[in-house]
Amino acid sequence: MTDPAQTNPARPLSWYARHGSKIWVGVIIALLAGYLAVTLQRAWLMLGEPSPAAKGLGVALVLLPVVGAWALGREIIFGARMSKLAKILEAEGGLPVDNLPRTPAGRIVREAADAEFLKYKAEAEAAPGNWRSWFRLSCAYDAASDRKRARESMRRAIELYRARA
Helix, strand or coil, X not given: CCXXXXXXXXXXXXXXXXXXXXXXXXXXXXXXXXXXXXXXXXXXXXXXXXXXXXXXXXXXXXXXXXXXXXXXHHHHHXXXXXXXXXXXXXXXCCCCCCCCCECCCCCECHHHHHHHHHHHHHHXXXXXXXXXXXXXXXXXXXXXXXXXXXXXXXXXXXXXXXXXX
């Protein structure tokens, strides 16, 4: 599905199109916080038991929310930094245009994404210190369904941006 702003630039984005992802992130955070609270409560009960096995499980249940909160925080920071870079590129007119052909189901045609990817890969290789080229390469990886490399490229873009600031 294409971005409504790209198909008709004169048509403003709806409120949900601008804020929908933030709403869902908020819902996920609230659900995870509830889950972590229940887990901590259960851990507290287990730590109060006389059995060493129960105490061991209680300690493990205390560590689970800590690891969960750390992972959630890391993802939120990653998303905020990525969003900041996207806004900068959008203001400069440097975001890649989503004009790749799609299947009837709405998925990007893999061959077209692979062909477009080569252009952005060459750009990143020509300017390895430019965060903008790594950001665009990340978008190309994502379009080619290589999420792992997309995230690696985006981390590189964020790292380069932060190093220059």
